């Protein structure tokens with residue numbers, strides 16, 4: 001296991017999860033419908049933690065697939081609901097199924113299309129910005145590998161003044177978003193706001209649509 005992985009597991013163990021929000025992210029609630037994704041369609045939440053965004057997406061009628069390194073986070077997520085849950089670890093990933101939500105415990109970079117199934121979209125809040133500079137291009141390529149042409153998602157990134165090497169969360173500006181994603185996604189900036197945690201951080205909301213044959217080019 002890498003040092004970065006150890007650091008995330010230690011954060012969860014020690015409860016250093018200041019990024020966690022008890023309520024669904026306001027930008028998700030406000031902007032999700034602009035993606036126009038059908039009820040019943042499957043949504044990927046990479047590096048999901050125990051975000052209630054997943055329950056909100058399920059309540060909109062989606063099947064939700066969450067992927068998270070810290071199984072402790074996924075256990076906590078499952079325990080927050082009375083809904084029965086099934087658990088197995090047949091694959092390289094530990095898996096929980098609770099209603100329309102399926103959670104995979106393991107490294108996102110080992111998550112394969114065969115497990116993801118036919119995805120229609122994704123929701124990245126604080127996933128890209130959790131990763132150091134050297135890993136972010138790999139993340140953008142892996143996301144593209146998992147999503148078919150036309151799949152759409154929201155990406156909520158962050159900038160701060162502490163410098164590009166300081167994180168997590170890392171500061172990822174517009175130039176970098178376009179450099180990482182433009183080859184495989186149509187990227188549209190939607191808005192920027194102060195991050196609720198203050199500390200001079202700003203959150204930036206993007207809509208991304210996977211490019212490729214059959215995907216509408218607006």
Ligand SMILES: C[S@@+](CC[C@H](N)C(=O)[O-])C[C@H]1O[C@@H](n2cnc3c(N)ncnc32)[C@H](O)[C@@H]1O
Pocket residue numbers: 008009019020021046047048049050051067068069070073106107108109125126127130168
């Ligand atoms: C900043 S948190 C964001 C969690 C969630 N998206 C939210 O909004 O609360 C980043 C999460 O990514 C997880 N993580 C880091 N590297 C990962 C990897 N390679 N595979 C899966 N999860 C990872 C961490 O354990 C942590 O829970």
